[in-house]
Amino acid sequence: MKIDLSGKSALVTGSTNGIGFASAKGLAACGARVTLTGRKTEDVDAAIAEIRKSLPDAELSGVAADLGTAEGCETVVKGLPDCDILVNNAGIFGPVDFFETEDAVWDKYWQVNVMSGMRLARAYLPAMEKKGWGRVVFLGSESSFNIPEDMVHYGVTKAADVALARGLAKRMAGTGVTVNSVLPGPTLSDGMKAGLKDTVESTGKSYEDAAADFVAANRPASILQRAPSTEEVANMIVYACSPLSSGTTGASLRVEGGVINSL
Structure with missing residues (x-):
């Protein structure tokens, strides 16, 4: 199998490092025009420069914005009014005991981990539907199902991402647009x-x-x-974003090494 994304435009949020960076690089290697995002312009520029070291001909651009706010999401959409592929990777995590997790922490995690992807999907899905083709991937987590006792707030938001992806897949039924979640560990x-x-x-x-x-x-x-390495997770994301995954939608795709102990 060969994944060819020539002519497709992709947006990968939170892509200055980690899984997001590996995904942006993987999509670019398959010929997609890729837009990276991060909170700081210098971080976005550095990530683009790093990808160009191995992919000098890659078509790359970047937008700096805080996706934990509606204004930040609007900045990204203004910078990239249309895309064929949306990878909602931006997210935060950190251990905090449930009884010490104040409302402000819950709200911050909800805004970054859930609302950013919701807002961008709402912005980009209508045009994908009109074109009859599109790919949306939400980064869930094995913590979506194995809620960590020291990160209940995080697990709840990741469970919401999986539910959101499933619901949007149903909403886009029959349109040629697929929506899936990917579950790293x-x-x-x-x-x-x-x-x-x-x-x-x-x-x-x-x-x-x-x-x-x-x-x-x-x-x-x-x-x-x-x-698993970030590249191993990115391989699943790139596949889910490709024409080869046309029969897969509404799925929770595991790349967590079998941590989730269920069929």
């Missing part, structure tokens, strides 16, 4: 590496081995028994 991203830095320095282990230890201790149900 612990992923060997820059963020995870930052959290493992002390362990790596004190033990001399590689980041891969330290991440495998983390998975064993914190996600013992993992079948893969290691943390």
Whole structure:
């Protein structure tokens, strides 16, 4: 199989690092015109420059905006009025005990993790429907189903993303537009590496081995028994954004190494 996205335009939110960056790079490698987003212009410019090191002919652009606000989403839509592919990757996470999670924290997570994707889908889906083709992917998480006891607020928003994707898939039924969610688990991203830095320095282990230890201790149900790379997660996202995935919509696509212990 060969994924060819020539002539397609893609927007990947939260794409200056991690899964979003790997997804933007993967889509660009398949020929799509890709717009990256981040909160800071310098971060967006740096991400574009990094992709161009290996893909010098890639068609890339960027928009700096805070997608946790309606105004930030409007900025992105003004910068890119139309797209064929929307990857709602922007999100935040962090452990906070439920009884210490104030309303402001819940609201922040809801705005960034859920409302940003909802607003962008609402903005872009009508044009996709008119063209008879489009792809929308929401980044859920294994935490959508395995709600973490130390991140209840995060798990709730990720469950909402999966529900939103399913509902929108039904709303776009028969239009040629598909909407799916992708469920990563612990992923060997820059963020995870930052959290493992002390362990790596004190033990001399590689980041891969330290991440495998983390998975064993914190996600013992993992079948893969290691943390997938950002590129491995991005591979699923790129597929879901391609013409080859035309028979898949309303699905929750797992790239979590088998952590979710159900059929």
